[in-house]
Amino acid sequence: MSATEFDPKAFRRALGNFATGVTVITATTPDGQQTGVTANSFNSVSLDPALVLWSIMKTSGSVEIFEKASHFAVNVLAADQINLSNHFARPSDDKFANIDYEKGFGDAPLLPECAARFQCENYQRIDGGDHWILIGKVVAFDDVGRAPLLYHGGAYSAVIPHAGVKPKQSEASESGQQKNEQRLNNNLYYQMIQAVKRYQASYQPLQLATGLRTIEARMILTLNDFGSLGATELEQRIGMADQDLHAALETLQRKQWIAIETTEGASDGEETLSLTDAGKDQAETLWKVANDRQQEVFGQFSEEELATFHKVLNAVK
Numbered sequence: 001m002s003a004t005e006f007d008p009k010a011f012r013r014a015l016g017n018f019a020t021g022v023t024v025i026t027a028t029t030p031d032g033q034q035t036g037v038t039a040n041s042f043n044s045v046s047l048d049p050a051l052v053l054w055s056i057m058k059t060s061g062s063v064e065i066f067e068k069a070s071h072f073a074v075n076v077l078a079a080d081q082i083n084l085s086n087h088f089a090r091p092s093d094d095k096f097a098n099i100d101y102e103k104g105f106g107d108a109p110l111l112p113e114c115a116a117r118f119q120c121e122n123y124q125r126i127d128g129g130d131h132w133i134l135i136g137k138v139v140a141f142d143d144v145g146r147a148p149l150l151y152h153g154g155a156y157s158a159v160i161p162h163a164g165v166k167p168k169q170s171e172a173s174e175s176g177q178q179k180n181e182q183r184l185n186n187n188l189y190y191q192m193i194q195a196v197k198r199y200q201a202s203y204q205p206l207q208l209a210t211g212l213r214t215i216e217a218r219m220i221l222t223l224n225d226f227g228s229l230g231a232t233e234l235e236q237r238i239g240m241a242d243q244d245l246h247a248a249l250e251t252l253q254r255k256q257w258i259a260i261e262t263t264e265g266a267s268d269g270e271e272t273l274s275l276t277d278a279g280k281d282q283a284e285t286l287w288k289v290a291n292d293r294q295q296e297v298f299g300q301f302s303e304e305e306l307a308t309f310h311k312v313l314n315a316v317k
């Protein structure tokens with residue numbers, strides 16, 4: 001087989017356009033060793049029989065546990081479970097210290113407050129290059145329906161419901177259409193979502209035109225506000241996973257926008273990150289893009305109207 005010709009980092013980045021949910025997949029061996037791995041490779045396969053799959057890196061320290069266990073459990077994370085996602089994305093000798101869980105089939109740990117959980121018995125293992133593809137037969141599930149945590153472009157994200165496509169006039173009864181629109185126009189949640197979506201649709205291309213992904217832009221703006229931050233603190237402030245933090249840092253360092261120093265005397269080699277002068281210029285460019293867009297959208301309102309808008313937003317957020 002010929003070697004892959006393209007840059008693996010660029011490939012990974014391109015794959016990041018495909019938005020996914022985030023799961024923690026857990027298992028326990030017959031002699032009681034347990035693990036959990038954050039995974040976004042989870043997907044459904046078949047309804048009859050009920051099959052799901054995910055893939056695990058062959059080099060993962062958890063491969064052996066999944067091999068020996070009879071079952072695995074898929075915990076589909078909810079939007080407020082970023083800490084759990086980051087926790088189970090790091091290698092650790094005891095991943096369940098200080099973590100709440102109950103035991104399911106094959107003693108696979110089940111996490112509370114998830115959006116959904118699927119308990120599976122091992123069905124098939126397929127060689128998938130540098131990953132093993134693990135297929136499970138679902139033997140039980142919980143469908144809680146909490147808002148899910150999403151993962152897109154190397155960053156955590158949340159769902160904004162889509163309003164749907166307006167039916168053609170000929171397809172909708174006129175009075176029904178009017179009643180529907182009136183009710184939606186009176187619903188502030190619906191109005192806020194519509195406004196955010198329109199703002200995002202017009203703002204995002206401008207931000208992407210600076211050559212930065214949303215996550216990289218957020219990193220630059222955060223460092224610009226705080227002066228310098230340790231890698232862990234930056235990761236927590238932005239709410240992103242370790243592996244993506246490093247990929248984004250590499251990009252920004254290559255562009256010479258970020259300087260990384262190993263903190264003096266720090267035994268764990270914690271790195272301190274700060275913006276270079278060119279990075280600070282980039283932050284100003286990003287703020288200019290944001291402010292120009294804000295002016296275009298909100299410039300039509302008086303100071304008094306905007307003050308009321310701020311007051312309402314601050315009170316409800």
Ligand SMILES: Cc1cc2nc3c(=O)[nH]c(=O)nc-3n(C[C@H](O)[C@H](O)[C@H](O)COP(=O)(O)O)c2cc1C
Nearest residue numbers: 037038039040041056057060061062088089091241
């Ligand atoms: C959002 C996200 C998704 C991930 N998806 C996968 C995945 O599908 N498969 C995988 O093997 N690792 C994935 N990882 C990385 C693993 O979580 C991480 O390497 C692993 O849990 C480290 O622990 P281990 O030493 O037990 O392997 C993902 C990490 C994050 C943050």
